[in-house]
Amino acid sequence: MGFDFELILAVAFLVTGAFWVFDRVVYYPKRKEILDNMATEARDVLHKDAQQRLAETPKFVAEVKSYFVIIAVIFCLRSFVVEPFQIPSGSMLPTLKIGDFILVNKFDYGIRLPVLNTTIIPTTQPERGDVVVFKYPLDPSLNYIKRLIGLPGDQVSYHNKVLTVNGQQVSKDLLSKLSISLNPSREPVELFNENIGGIEHEIYNSYRNTPHEGDWVVPEGHYFVMGDNRDNSADSRFWGFVPEENMKGRAFYVWLHWDEFFSIPSFKNNGLIE
Template identity: 50%
Template sequence: MDFDFSLILVSLTALSGVLWLLDAVFLAPARKRKLSAAEAEQGQLPEVARTKILQQPGWADLGKSMFPVLAVVLVLRSFLFEPFQIPSGSMLPTLQIGDFILVNKFHYGLRLPVTHTKLVDINEPQRGEVVVFRYPNNPSINYIKRVIGLPGDVISYQNKTFYINGEEVQADLLARLPPVNPETLLLNETLGEHSYTTYQDVGRPSMTGQWVVPEGHYFTSGDNRDNSNDSRYWGFVSEKLLVGKAVVVWMHWDNFFSLPDLSVMRKIR
């Protein structure tokens, strides 16, 4: 079942804040009046008695304790950086299954959590950047792909090669894997200011297509070209669906029974 973690986080932050506020505005003053009345009648009370009278109810103490923590997490996750784990091999060899990445949430503009309304424009995606976005056919799912085409571009894909506005995207062969009877080609591709590696499946037949990227949309592809569900199959990514720019791999963790590997920390190219 898909769930919106941002909605849950916002709800918990709001609930804890309301609980804390209710106690601070209504109950805390009543406790202080009760203490003043008791001391006016009995004189200075022992510290134990004072503490008992002023003690917060459990739900108010929980709200007071949790609200600052949740608020900090909400701000960091919504406006600065959000962690993701790579669940599939569509971005191999750039990103491995089990990689943990950080996504810069403000690089493409500040957006409100849950509603995703943009507050401030900052940058626009560039060719070659790795972006996280909400899947157009199911916005509750996050996808990660590389930007190939910008608004207005004419994108062609022929013989497992991209062409942008009639110009071939440069790809140089690095290795045949394995060297004898190769199943996969390792290529170094250059797009704009970005240079990165891609996989090409020797045995997979090539598809052919041409697309014109509409305004406010982007054309994306996985680096594992023959094993990626991307814009070649389901279309374009609206600017409204952008989550952020993938900037760094900070950990790799294969499974629950293995140890996390922090030695893989690297910038995402």
């Protein structure tokens, strides 16, 4: 199982919120009454911690509930507005590099309940060509990022490194033959400019045989995704379709690149994600 930060943050929000409500109901009225009866000069010189002790508020309660506002702001922003992710693998090369820190729009595909990921307010639908973040169907505690290739009802084919959607070949133009790619495997690749859904982006194709070919029909309520590093990506060709309820949002911006812990972060990759 992966490290489910979303679940941990939700639990922290609920726990600190419960302590905040408990303090508000039990101890706040007592503190307010004591402070209202004090002289203004005496009240002004009291430190905030001292004010908490006026009504014999337990230190543990005061400590836990003090984090509620901070956690609530982070929780709401991360759940409903924008969420940060780090790219851990090379499956989306050359679009996204290992160590890129990205931002994901959380309301593009509907306002969803945290953790459950159930849509409560529909907005727009995912579009072919979007770079999407979703919960990995085989282990929902993991987040994956790929490019959306097939919408519900689409017929997708991939043979001899040629991608076809609904009988039409997705256009790609050779940009260069690279001797060595940025893949951890360091294998030679060709760099192409691909156009799908009107979105132009770069992809890699290796010189070796295509690892997995086939024909797929995308079921209703599901999506077909692939990595831009076409021959080095575990995606829908291997483990199947992404259910709609697993979609988390659209990746739209790279804001930082950090290769490893002891390296110096940089902003060389900053920009919108195409």
